[in-house]
Amino acid sequence: MVQPVFVYFLTVLGAGFAITDYCSVNNFKNNDENYMQFTKEPSFAEYAVVGKFKGLHCCAKAYRSIEWFKDGRPYPWPGTASQLIIYPENANQTVYTQSVTPDDAGNYTCLLRNDSVVHVHTIQLQVFDKVPDDPKITYISNDVEVAQGQPARLFCEAFVGLVDLPDAHNEAIWRKIGQNGTLDDEPRIRQEKVSREDGQTFGTYLIIEEVTDDDYGEYVCRITKPGKTVDLPSVLIFEKAEEEYLNANPFxxxxxxxxxxxxxxxxxxxxxxxxxxxxxxxxxxxxxxxRIEEEDGKINDVLVVYSQKDSELVLGVLVSTMDTKYQYKCDSKELSENIIAWTSELSEAAQKSRRVVAVVSPALVNDKWDASSLYQTLKQLQGLGPKTCFVVLQKMPNCDDQAKNAIGENLNSILRNATVIQWERSNDRQFWLALRLNLPPRRIGGNVLNAPERNATRLNSDETVDNVV
Structure with a gap:
């Protein structure tokens, strides 16, 4: 019994050293000491196999406090929600567990504060019963804009788990598209390989000390595990544009x-x-x-998705008006409480519809009308297709100070690329015009499909959202 206990003790001790060192190595260089910021690339997705060690990290500096949340619930969490605990020796930048369970899966958010700024970053943890066949990407750099003579840094990382094969070899290598030979031929360019959690997750930094004109172009990270090779999406290093000045000639x-x-x-x-x-x-x-959208294999003009608490408003006013007044053939689906399952549950209905209208209300986000909750909700609903528009029942919160996540997104970036229509009583006519503008063309009064019969009680179509809520 002595030997297994000793081995377990060494395993725990080694894991403790690993999570302690994680936020102190491979950090960004030349960071402003007085500015709250992440000190290294924060992963946007993490993966683990049941029974294995797992740590999640938010490495940062110049912060006053760090708070952790799982699916919106603040730390500490009950054992039925998550086994992960904070590692105080790492200044609360890490939560971990020695033996991960399926209940530990979910969205973990770290909230960093100082006296004037708040940064938020969310990591999605997925837990597998066994090692997945394909590498799972935890991080890939965005495009980099850099001037000649300045340094550049790219990073890619993937989870492959522990592969129990003789001479098993995992590797991540950067290469430049269109260039013969390896990048390591240049003395000012190097690739630094890193791994964590006993090699279950590994990656490579591409570091260029001084960028020259020959360094601009597309780079690809290739992830290799036994029997699998995957090329990640390409990353562009491009030259920073010089500032232009007006000619001070007489005008x-x-x-x-x-x-x-x-x-x-x-x-x-x-x-x-x-x-x-x-x-x-x-x-x-x-x-x-x-152009009338017909003979396209679609059954419905519009699919309306909504929270169960908004069913009276959606079925009684929104769907009823589109059916009877504007002659659209509509289908409607209630959104389940499992946000991650929305895409899989509704994909078939969405593919049968020409447009998707998602009703976003405080009830849909459990009355958490904040930038973090709305970002996760709209991000999931975007997966229903590019022709999805959002009908919001309340003014969007101010999210100018919200930090971007690891893939360069926040609520503002979602809103810039999405169709968002606010439904308010003071401008009901403008709402219907804006909504109809985003729906398929209809020859009102012509040969249109009959609206489907609905069992739910409908309200008068002249009623507005403020009469119902």
Whole structure:
């Protein structure tokens, strides 16, 4: 009995050293000491096999406090929610468990604070019963903009688990597209290999000490494990543009003022007309001249997804009005409480519909109307397809200070690339115009499909969201 206990003690001790050292090695160079920031690349996804050691890290500096959350619940967590505990010797930058369980899977969020700034980063942990066949990517760098003579750094990392094969070899190697030979031929370029958790997760840093013109281009990280080789999405190193300055030659100011005044008046006139009639005109042109989307294999015009608590509003007002007044063939689905399962549960219905309308309300996010919860919700709903628009029942929160995650996204980046329509009583007409503009063209009064019968009780279509909520 002495030998197994001693081996276990050494394993625990080694794991403790590993998580202690993780945030102190391979850090970014030349960081501003007075600025709160991550000190190394934070992973956006982590993976583990049941029964193995697992640690999650938020390596940072110049912070006053770090708080950890799992699926929105603050630390400490009950054993039924997560076995992970904080490692205080690493300044609370790490949570870990010696033996991971299926219940430990979920979204772990670290919240960093100082006296004026808050940073948030979320890591999704997935737990497998056995080692997966394919490498699972935990991090890949974004494109890098750098001036000549400055350093550049790329990083890729993947989880492969412990492979019990003779001479098993895992490797991550960077290469430049279109270049013969290896990158290591240049003395100012090096690749540093790293691993953690007994080699279950490994990666490679590509470090260029001083970038030259020959270094600009596309780079690919190749992940290799026994029987599998995967090329990750390419990363671009491109030259930082130089600032341009106006030529200080004499300029005809009088002509500039005249033409500027004319253009200003013209733009103001166009803006006023557009605000007054632009939306109505665009909807009219879309419905009269737009190509009717038929014979495309779709069964429904619109799929509406919503929270169970919003069913009266959605079925009684939104779907009813689209069915009866605007003659769209609609389908509706309630969203389950398991946010991660939305895509798989609704993908079939979404593929049968020309558009997806997702109703986003405080009830859908369990009354957590904040940037972190809304980012995770909208990110999952985006997986239903590119023609998804969001109908929000409350003004979006201010998220200017929200930090980007490891893949360069936050709520603002989601909103910039998505169609978001706020439904409010004071501007009900504008809401319906904006919604119809994003739905398929309909020849109202022409040969249209009959709206499906619904068992739910419908409210009058003139009612608005404020009458129901």
């Amino acid at each position: 005809p100011w009088k002509r500039l003022i005249i033409w500027g005044t004319v253009l200003t008046l013209l733009m103001a006139t166009i803006l006023i007309l557009n605000l007054q009639f632009g939306m109505s005109l665009r909807v009219w042109l879309k419905d009269r001249l737009g």
